[in-house]
Amino acid sequence: MDEATRYEAVAGRDARFDGVFFFAVETTGIYCRPSCPAVTPKRRNVRFFPTAAAAQGSGFRACRRCRPDAVPGSAEWNVRADVVGRAMRMIGDGVVDREGVPGLAVRLGYSTRQVQRQLTAEVGAGPIALARAQRAHTARVLLQTTGLPVTEIAFASGFASVRQFNDTVRQIYDRTPSELRAEAGAGGVRAPAGAGIPLRLAHRGPYAAREVFDLLAREQLPGVEETVGTTGSRTYRRTLRLPHGPGVAAVDERRHPVRPGPLAHTGWLEARIHLTDLRDLTTAVQRLRRLFDLDADPYAVDERLGADPRLAPLVAARP
Structure with a gap:
């Protein structure tokens, strides 16, 4: 383009x-x-x-x-098998936060210099900058949608210290963490004990939630996944194997009315995540996003499938 x-x-x-x-x-x-x-x-x-x-x-x-950082990412990174696509998925999964750039390079089978060069050439930023942007986005979501203490949010987002967290948030958003939270009115909201961390998983609209939940219900693994409730208001739950311990995620099917404004073209799924260690939050979120295909572009999917004469009638019937 x-x-x-x-x-x-x-x-x-x-x-x-x-x-x-x-x-x-x-x-x-x-x-x-x-x-x-x-x-x-x-x-x-x-x-x-x-x-x-x-x-x-x-x-x-x-x-x-x-709020450009709130938009779902490009689905391109979920399907590409080259070094850049693999690197983007690993960074999203928190590899840089846990193992640093050397650990990422070892997993990819390239030198740190090669990884830096290829990422910078294609996506305009190296692995450290990409991981930093992801940490900042996670922090903003937690500040504006949960009542977690700021210190817990700093470490849950992947920051090494509260000072690093404060400096990054101020640099990217031109706001302190407290000011970001105040803008959304989330400062007094607290989840009940044991209720998990509440999150909104953004997606591009329209999103075929019913069909996705139908698929997950049909293919669920006993003891690992379950889907409860009736169509339109189901909750999907599953266990997660995470770097610092097991976790459990619950995602609701219920549709939320799209509010007018700059985010009118996006929607979200409500989720709650229970973690052994808050440091696994970003990894858990990225795995849920891939599971529910939340970065998919429905317009591009319709355009590509609609070009096939055999699939075009089906796409037209259920766009």
């Missing part, structure tokens, strides 16, 4: 490209998703980035209106 096409998507506020690329505005110092509702900037002031981490690494802060 060339820059002219990207700018057309920005000018048209085309949500189909959210997560595919990001744009930053030189005059304001912020970066956005293509569907940002703000006034379209002049072309000469716009820079494009393949990932949020690349924009952050160039010194841009996340837009407060469109």
Whole structure:
């Protein structure tokens, strides 16, 4: 995709490209998703980035209106088998947080220099910057949707210290952790004891929740997974084998009305995660995202399947 096409998507506020690329505005110092509702900037002031981490690494802060870091990521990394695709999946799974860049390189079978070079060339950021962006996003979600103490959030997000957590949040969001929490009004919300960590798992709409839950119910493994409830309000539960101990996740099927505003093109699934160790939170979330295929682009799927003459009628009947 060339820059002219990207700018057309920005000018048209085309949500189909959210997560595919990001744009930053030189005059304001912020970066956005293509569907940002703000006034379209002049072309000469716009820079494009393949990932949020690349924009952050160039010194841009996340837009407060469109919250670009909240958009589901590109589904491309879930299917690619090359070194970049594998690296992106491993970083998402928390390998850099647990083993550092050398550990990632060993798993990939490349030198640290080769991994850095290939990631930077394709996604605009190295493994440390990508892991940092993921930690910051996890921290924002926890600050704005849970009542966990800030110290617990810092370590659950993968930060090595509270100071590193505070500095990163301020740099990326231009807010302190307390200010981020206050904006969402989540500071007084506390989950009941034993209820797990409540999270919203974002996806692009429309999302075929019923069909996904049907599939999981049919193929569930006894003792590992279970689906309870009636269609439309089911809860899927499963155990998770995580680096620091076992976990249990519960995800609700119930649909949530999409609110107007910059996130109108996305929805979410409500989840609760019980962990032995909070450091496994990011890993657990990424595994649930892959299980529920939450980074999939439904428009691209419809377009590709609809091009097949045998599948086109089925796609038209159930878009």
